Amino acid sequence: MPGLGETIRESQIWKSIFRHPMPVDRRNRIVVMLTNFFLHLHPVSIKKQGIALSYTWCMGGVTFFLFLVETVTGVLLMFYYRPTVEWAYADIQMLRDVHSLGILREIHRWGAHAMVITVWLHMYRVFLTGSYKPPREFNWVVGVLLLLLTLLLSFTGYLLPWDQLAVWAITVGSNMARAHPFLGHEGPGQQLLTVGGVDMITNASDARFALLGAREVGEETLNRFYILHCIAIPLGVALLLAIHFWRVRKDGGISGPL
Numbered sequence: 001m002p003g004l005g006e007t008i009r010e011s012q013i014w015k016s017i018f019r020h021p022m023p024v025d026r027r028n029r030i031v032v033m034l035t036n037f038f039l040h041l042h043p044v045s046i047k048k049q050g051i052a053l054s055y056t057w058c059m060g061g062v063t064f065f066l067f068l069v070e071t072v073t074g075v076l077l078m079f080y081y082r083p084t085v086e087w088a089y090a091d092i093q094m095l096r097d098v099h100s101l102g103i104l105r106e107i108h109r110w111g112a113h114a115m116v117i118t119v120w121l122h123m124y125r126v127f128l129t130g131s132y133k134p135p136r137e138f139n140w141v142v143g144v145l146l147l148l149l150t151l152l153l154s155f156t157g158y159l160l161p162w163d164q165l166a167v168w169a170i171t172v173g174s175n176m177a178r179a180h181p182f183l184g185h186e187g188p189g190q191q192l193l194t195v196g197g198v199d200m201i202t203n204a205s206d207a208r209f210a211l212l213g214a215r216e217v218g219e220e221t222l223n224r225f226y227i228l229h230c231i232a233i234p235l236g237v238a239l240l241l242a243i244h245f246w247r248v249r250k251d252g253g254i255s256g257p258l
Contacts, residue, residue, distance in 0.1 A: 056254055059122035066115040067237065070153075073108040074230065076101065081160070083226035085219050088162035112154055119150050131255035139247040142240055149237050156229035159222060170225075171217050174208050183207040 008014055020032045080099055081091045095102040123143060126132060132140035159170045178184040182193065185206040193200040203215060213220035248254060 057125050059118050063118040066111050069111045073104045076104050083222055092161045119147055136251050142244050146240050149233055153233050156225040159225045167217055174211050177208040177211055180207050
């Protein structure tokens with residue numbers, strides 16, 4: 001009688017995922033890679049320098065791992081957190097003092113700090129090794145966008161505890177937007193956006209208002225930052241990560257030193 005392992009390998013579920021057996025030679029390896037559900041995103045072969053830790057520091061991989069940690073802990077925290085002025089601060093206190101899964105909030109918080117650090121170190125390594133040069137310049141741009149979204153994730157998440165530190169930090173940070181060229185009502189170029197004596201950019205239509213959803217930090221801001229932090233920005237990060245990994249493969253794997 002066939003063993004359990006053989007029975008599993010002959011099952012329809014197994015064959016739907018692993019369409020070919022393990023390759024016995026190099027020529028069959030590409031068929032296995034291209035038809036495997038888990039392996040088709042990876043190259044058939046990779047340069048030795050591509051897996052050398054001394055060259056890459058693995059900061060890109062660590063950043064991706066931290067993003068997964070933030071995603072899992074963030075989803076679990078959504079079960080305990082209510083994004084309203086009345087309950088936001090109280091829910092954070094409950095997570096800290098009462099709930100048995102309150103440690104998730106600390107993991108989420110420190111994971112966010114670590115992710116900002118590792119993404120900067122990853123960009124630093126890429127710059128030092130000249131990995132932004134052709135043919136990798138497109139992936140460098142994608143990486144810069146991922147850096148900006150990471151900072152936005154940190155910025156939007158900062159308000160969610162709804163304590164004095166968070167409210168005033170976001171107040172100061174968002175005030176910078178009103179001085180943005182052309183987009184802020186106090187920024188340079190705003191005078192040029194006047195039609196028939198009517199200012200097109202005011203304190204109710206500039207970049208700061210779009211960010212806060214109101215003229216001051218309040219309920220609208222908390223709701224807007226919550227949606228941005230939990231849905232909009234993570235989806236953007238996930239999309240760009242898929243493009244980023246795909247381009248790494250198409251550009252010949254992880255770049256080595258100069």
